[in-house]
């Protein structure tokens with residue numbers, strides 16, 4: 435009997451020691467994730483519209499996360515092998531600039547020509563022109579920028595860019611999701627002073643940024659809160675923030691202004707269906723954060739793809755999808771240009787082109 439008791443004491447002791455070890459040496463101090471409310475998810479029924487894309491640059495483009503088109507109709511994309519590649523009007527692809535990075539994310543065209551690029555590997559905001567590459571911002575508030583995520587230039591010359599996380603880097607982005615705390619920021623780079631300032635703090639994985647047609651507000655998407663915020667730049671509410679669209683069926687990634695003043699938002703399914711319970715248990719979060727080999731069983735990217743069209747008032751107007759990722763999966767960006775939607779993805783080797791009419 436004494437032997438049996440001492441076994442159980444030993445077993446209990448080990449269990450307590452392991453638990454304490456997991457909690458005290460955990461790389462995260464988690465909160466519970468606020469999952470979207472199921473009832474507001476059904477915007478319009480899921481469909482297979484994204485399966486109608488034609489594939490541009492197939493085999494050449496390794497995970498083209500974001501897309502931009504300049505005033506001459508030249509299409510740019512940043513790929514996982516560090517290249518900025520561009521598609522000329524005659525259909526030929528050009529390897530334009532190599533940035534020696536495996537973490538190129540959001541891009542957007544510069545008004546006087548050139549391209550802004552977020553390099554999450556080096557943690558910097560870059561400007562590329564025919565003449566060369568300039569680092570606009572690499573530090574903020576005394577710290578190295580981590581996941582520079584997306585960028586947009588306003589007519590007054592200000593360059594707004596998002597930082598997904600100030601705590602974690604891109605290769606362990608899943609820890610930011612498990613921690614479920616708002617480590618994201620919206621920053622503003624002023625080229626006239628070469629200074630970077632804080633616009634918004636406390637964002638849940640700040641991702642896509644876009645300006646409204648009149649530039650009276652800016653939208654910034656919070657991937658891990660399943661919503662996008664509206665930040666007023668003009669008018670009586672200047673400087674105030676409100677919810678633009680929330681309870682999205684998946685995490686919003688890049689956002690682009692459409693010619694009619696609406697927005698295209700790519701939604702990424704990062705949480706596996708049926709595994710939501712992990713995100714509402716701090717204990718399970720600690721276990722997964724300590725054993726990264728478990729991550730692939732609970733956190734995506736999953737195969738499904740979805741993009742939504744949202745009016746300037748925040749109403750969801752259209753939804754295109756490829757629910758099983760048959761043709762396009764993990765779509766991260768949707769850009770409308772001349773009656774077509776151009777789609778970027780972290781899971782394809784092409785840019786999708788979808789006719790809208």
Ligand SMILES: [Ca+2]
Pocket residue numbers: 500501540541542584585643688689
């Ligand atoms: Ca962009």
Ligand SMILES: [Ca+2]
Pocket residue numbers: 499539540583584641642687688766
């Ligand atoms: Ca992004």
